[in-house]
Amino acid sequence: MNPTIQQVAEAAGVSRSTVSRAFTRPDMLNPETVALVRDVAARLGYVPSQVARALSTGRFGNIALLVPDVGNPFFPPLIRAVEKQADLSGACVFLGNSDENPERENVLLKRLSGQVDGFILASSRLSDAEIRAHAARRPVVLVNRDIAGLGRVLIDSAQGVGDAIRHLHELGHRRIAYVSGPSASWSNQQRWSAASRGARDLGLDLALIEGEQPSFEGGASAARLAVDTRVTAAIAFDDSMAHGLLAGFSAAGVDVPGTISVIGCDDVLGARTYPPLTTISSGADDAGRLATDMLMGLLGGSQAGETLRLPTTLIVRATTAIARQGS
Amino acid sequence: MNPTIQQVAEAAGVSRSTVSRAFTRPDMLNPETVALVRDVAARLGYVPSQVARALSTGRFGNIALLVPDVGNPFFPPLIRAVEKQADLSGACVFLGNSDENPERENVLLKRLSGQVDGFILASSRLSDAEIRAHAARRPVVLVNRDIAGLGRVLIDSAQGVGDAIRHLHELGHRRIAYVSGPSASWSNQQRWSAASRGARDLGLDLALIEGEQPSFEGGASAARLAVDTRVTAAIAFDDSMAHGLLAGFSAAGVDVPGTISVIGCDDVLGARTYPPLTTISSGADDAGRLATDMLMGLLGGSQAGETLRLPTTLIVRATTAIARQGS
DNA sequence: TTGAAAGCGATACCAT
């Protein structure tokens, strides 16, 4: 149905090689020839077949982005940035949603590896070994996952979490809870250890509340657990959970920030919560953009193993306040 | 690097044809042969090359989903559902984000058409003619876009909007505003006309407030316009805008629902806003699932032109109340 | 039931 290179060649009175070169290596051709061929091609509505090209060159012109949950507000900005940046290189993007399920992630990796030049794995839930195995076959860039030798873009929330702990300390909080995200998440591990370190340094009590899901609902149910712990502040794994905490506390009649302070992470909700959420910045879009650039670099022959750390800072809004007295 | 069909054939002591058939038409082969081939293939880690297959069959095993804005909370559930449903058919999904830009949408369509079996266009911003042109080349299913002859999944918010108007009428509201979304959006047109019709039938005043962007920010700035109109209730194009309205009114010291009632559309925020948003249900996930099924049907040879209308209903939460007196 | 061979639509090496 689409005209083939053959038909263009005949219509232009040249060989297929020439038509091919008119598009891929115009510098090798006489400028007039290029013009002629392109003209004829345009008239015929010729579009080079990506698959034929891929079969012969081994390059697909596509990349794949895998995320655990499109529904988590952290990812859309990331996805959008990847999309945009890939577009600049003329690459198309396969999106895979693993639904927080490692097996599905593996299946997607396998299924996709035959049609993409490389992968961006955002918050992968796979084991190091599994990721390494895939990286051995195709270039891989990791977002928020730290595996030596692979390309990494890390949103370094340790810094922001440290700021958050100090912020709470200054407000007089002495007993704090960390509401955790997925245990397989590098970000969760990083945030938890940063919180532990910060709390230890300042002599604060830090309780761990295990969140079920990194979502609004997960946060809401964690709120029910938190009210029993008598902490005066909670730092949540991410903004979704913090948002859920807000709702949970509100439902339980617990005032935020009067009775308990709440801090989120990722700053994907802006000032949209009520009260506006104090949170830790992330720059998910930067991460997406940089990860894509890094992947394109790898495809262009750069060495793997580069690590980019994006700094984070505390953004104080309205869910943190002076610790309540006598508690 | 990946084993080819040839190597599997040699290792199994059969011809390439046989290996091919062992995977695509096992019924044509002796069961033992199938078992043997599959065994060898598995041992070698053989995975059929999608592109080679596509080149020879003309089928790619991929579909593309185009949305105007991944960041709009309406789309993630839709994306997720498409992803999940496509997975059942073993298809991979290209995601395209047009950023509300028709040109980009066209570019994506063109670029992708060489590697997908069909498209799902969600809330397309293209003209009917453009969409028809693309549909002539590849199967297309539309979500929230009504073009005769093409596959359509329509979230019929007319019904829900009618309910919303009646609900406001019962609460004593007489002057209502509709805060509009993108003019190129079918949903926006449908919602606006349903609101007009409902208002006319009940003898209500309906003002049109033109929203800038279908986003939180767009709603927030529309709120500033709304306070001047002296309406006692506003229906927003979608939940994002309604959410922005809430924030805008709050910033302006206007009480919701005391002074003004607010109704959203799509129910993607659940009860996460403050106050919990009265809204119109959508079932974006159903739409995604059904659109994918429909597309798969088209690929399987069904006739195009089918229309699926998904009903909507009003979900009353806490942003609507009795109209203020003496206004 | 299985094999041989001709494509599918491009690229790229080798000639000219």
Next chain:
DNA sequence: ATGGTATCGCTTTCAA
């Protein structure tokens, strides 16, 4: 600067 041709990996007639 241009053309001829083998090749990429698989599917699919046509024969056997």
